[in-house]
Amino acid sequence: MAADPSPTAIYEGHPHGPVGMRDSVVTITLDGKPMAARDVALRLDNYLEVELKWQGALEPGPNKIAKDLLVTFEGGTTAEFLMTSHQMHFAGHEEFVATARISPLDLAGKSKGSATALILNGPRLHPKAAPIVLVYENYEVSLAPFEHFRAMEGRNERLPLQPTISHAATLQTLDGKPFRATRLYEFLSRVCGFLGFIKGTRVGYGQVRNDAHNGFRCLGFTKTDRLHALPGWYHWALQDELPELFQSYMHLMSTDDARRSLGRALVYYKISNVTRYDAVETAVIMSAAGLETLAGHVLGSTGGWTPNLIRNVNLAEQIRACARLLGIKGDPADESALLAKRLRPKKGQPQGRDGFSLITEFRNGVTHPGPFNYDLDIFDAWNASQWLLEMQLLVLMNYRGRYQDRRLNRRSYAGNLSTMPVGA
Numbered sequence: 001m002a003a004d005p006s007p008t009a010i011y012e013g014h015p016h017g018p019v020g021m022r023d024s025v026v027t028i029t030l031d032g033k034p035m036a037a038r039d040v041a042l043r044l045d046n047y048l049e050v051e052l053k054w055q056g057a058l059e060p061g062p063n064k065i066a067k068d069l070l071v072t073f074e075g076g077t078t079a080e081f082l083m084t085s086h087q088m089h090f091a092g093h094e095e096f097v098a099t100a101r102i103s104p105l106d107l108a109g110k111s112k113g114s115a116t117a118l119i120l121n122g123p124r125l126h127p128k129a130a131p132i133v134l135v136y137e138n139y140e141v142s143l144a145p146f147e148h149f150r151a152m153e154g155r156n157e158r159l160p161l162q163p164t165i166s167h168a169a170t171l172q173t174l175d176g177k178p179f180r181a182t183r184l185y186e187f188l189s190r191v192c193g194f195l196g197f198i199k200g201t202r203v204g205y206g207q208v209r210n211d212a213h214n215g216f217r218c219l220g221f222t223k224t225d226r227l228h229a230l231p232g233w234y235h236w237a238l239q240d241e242l243p244e245l246f247q248s249y250m251h252l253m254s255t256d257d258a259r260r261s262l263g264r265a266l267v268y269y270k271i272s273n274v275t276r277y278d279a280v281e282t283a284v285i286m287s288a289a290g291l292e293t294l295a296g297h298v299l300g301s302t303g304g305w306t307p308n309l310i311r312n313v314n315l316a317e318q319i320r321a322c323a324r325l326l327g328i329k330g331d332p333a334d335e336s337a338l339l340a341k342r343l344r345p346k347k348g349q350p351q352g353r354d355g356f357s358l359i360t361e362f363r364n365g366v367t368h369p370g371p372f373n374y375d376l377d378i379f380d381a382w383n384a385s386q387w388l389l390e391m392q393l394l395v396l397m398n399y400r401g402r403y404q405d406r407r408l409n410r411r412s413y414a415g416n417l418s419t420m421p422v423g424a
Contacts, residue, residue, distance in 0.1 A: 007116045007209045008168040015148050015164045017044040018051075023107070023219065024074040028054060031067035042219075048120070048163050048206075050100040050220040052081060055093050069098055075214060077107040103206075103220035106185075110212040111178035117188055117208040119143065119167035121224045123199035124153055126239040134194075134243055135174070136250040139187045142170045143195075164227045169205070181216045184208065192222070194249045197266060197393070198242070200232040200273040201225035225274045232273070233390040235404040235417065248397040261297035262396070265290040269389050272382070280378055281366040287385040288315065288363035294392055295322035315363070320356040323388065326395045327423045331355040332384035335407035338377040339384065359385045383407050395422060 011019060021042045028035045037054040045051040052071060065086045072078045085097035122145070125132060131144035149166040169188070173179060188205045195203040206221030253259050268290035276283040295318040299305040303325050310318065333339035333355030343353055362381040365372030374381075387407050394403065402417040 008118060008207075011118060011165050011168070011207075012146055013148050015146070015152065015166070016162055017046050017048050017165075019044045021050075021219065023217070025052065025054075025071055026074055027072045028052075029070040029072070030064060044207075044220070045099070048165070048221055050103060050105055052098045052100075053096065055095055058088065058090070058092050058094055064094075064096075071098075073107050075107055075109045075216075079105050100220060104208070104218040104222060105220050106181065106218045107216060108181075109210065109214050109216035111181065111210050111216055112212040113173035113176045113178050114211040115171045115179060115184060115209060115215075116211070117169040117171065117205050118165050118221070119169055119192070119195065120163055120165060120204035120206060120221045121199075121201070121227045122149075122166035122203050123195055123229075123234070124236055125167075126236045127153065129239055131170075132239060132242055134191060134246045136187070136190075136247060138174050138177075139184075140172050140174055141187070141191055143167050144170075161226055163204070163221065163224055166227075178212070179210060181210075184210075185218070189222070190250060190253065191246075193253075193263075193266065194246055196270055197249070198234045199229050200234075201229045201270050202274075225270065226277075229273060230276060230406075231404060231409050232386070232406050233394065233403045237417065238402065238404075241399070241401050245397055245399055248399065252397055257301070258297070261293055262393075265294040265297070265389070266393070268293065269386065269393075272386060276382065280382055284362050284366055284378065284382050284385065287382060287389060288359060290389050291315075291319045291322075291359070291385060291392075294389065295319050298322045298325060298392070298396070314360070316357040316360040319359070319388065320354075322392065323356070326392055328388075328391050328395060329421045329423050332388040333358055333380075335405070336377075336380040336384065338380045342377055355384055355388075359388070380407075391421065394420065 021044065023042050025040050025042065028037045035056050037056055040052070040054040042050070042052050065083045069081045069083050070078050071081050080101045081098040082101050083096060083098045087095045089095065125143070125145060127150060131142045133140060133142045145167050146165065149164070171184065185208070188208065192203045192205050202223060202225040204222040204224030206218065209215060209217045253263065268286045272283045272286035272290065275286060292315055296310055299310060299318065299322055300307065303321065331354050333343060339355065339358060343358060359381060362374065362378060365374065383406055387405065400420050400422060402419060405418040408416065
């Protein structure tokens with residue numbers, strides 16, 4: 001297969017599919033027997049899943065849809081597909097439709113030091129700025145939004161469930177040496193993890209194509225969350241800060257221990273933002289899980305706390321100690337009148353309660369059986385918890401610039417940036 005001089009151009013104006021693909025299918029095997037297939041067409045369907053259509057000769061046997069289906073692509077990779085449609089035409093042929101069981105589908109091939117990819121449900125970058133370039137060690141990626149994504153942003157569209165092709169990615173090795181496929185996919189996964197921290201939800205990648213003639217590629221996309229996300233710490237006015245922050249993010253996640261603990265905290269953070277749409281109680285639990293996971297890592301690796309000490313200190317003390325160890329000033333409940341009202345001393349309640357203890361009260365209250373009364377203040381408790389998680393992650397990435405305080409979004413405007421609450 002010849003290299004496409006502009007492999008991402010065909011996706012402009014197609015945020016959702018269907019979009020045709022030029023990859024060649026060599027053989028289609030049904031139940032261990034090669035089929036005489038014609039008019040074979042490969043595409044991304046309406047939901048951006050890899051779909052294969054073809055025709056075959058009219059043959060007896062109506063149960064073809066339940067048989068094992070293997071597809072071999074040019075380059076030798078064989079993949080398992082699931083047949084979703086089988087129609088028999090008495091004009092003398094049968095029509096078949098199948099989708100790949102695994103997505104993305106990795107196909108072997110040659111390699112050179114450049115490649116392209118697509119980003120799925122990516123964040124909003126500066127509407128007029130040039131492509132953003134992120135570099136780490138020997139890898140560089142340039143990200144540019146498609147014009148259809150810019151137009152969707154301009155119309156303030158809300159497409160919460162349908163996956164959307166948002167950005168084109170151009171990748172290269174800085175020393176010009178060929179990519180190793182596994183390393184390229186790992187780097188793209190890290191890039192999407194970073195973009196997900198910017199946006200607050202999972203961002204996916206797919207349709208990766210190495211620029212070599214008959215180069216390796218992957219078809220389809222990784223998992224992603226809904227396109228629309230509630231505002232968090234990032235605003236597009238901060239785009240110039242991203243290259244340096246990406247370096248810090250990659251360095252922070254460079255060890256196995258960090259990827260296990262901080263990576264899990266980031267997963268909880270993103271899940272919390274997504275589940276906030278459907279069940280704020282679940283969002284509160286996930287956010288507190290992120291704070292607990294991050295506190296355990298920081299207190300154990302930097303604060304000298306032993307595992308036994310961490311187990312015997314309550315969650316409020318852990319997240320408070322973590323925040324102070326990182327130099328974060330203030331109280332997560334500072335910007336909420338509803339939470340301030342809840343913190344006023346009442347008969348029978350412990351003295352010295354603050355936003356840290358309040359976060360854990362909400363987490364425990366919606367998790368354990370027993371009476372726990374709440375109203376709209378639970379949304380402020382969730383926002384305070386997510387704000388604290390964002391501040392801790394940003395401090396760990398050595399970020400000291402400005403940010404968008406999510407706690408102010410109800411009575412302020414997007415882009416009214418605040419200074420990081422970190423002591424000297």
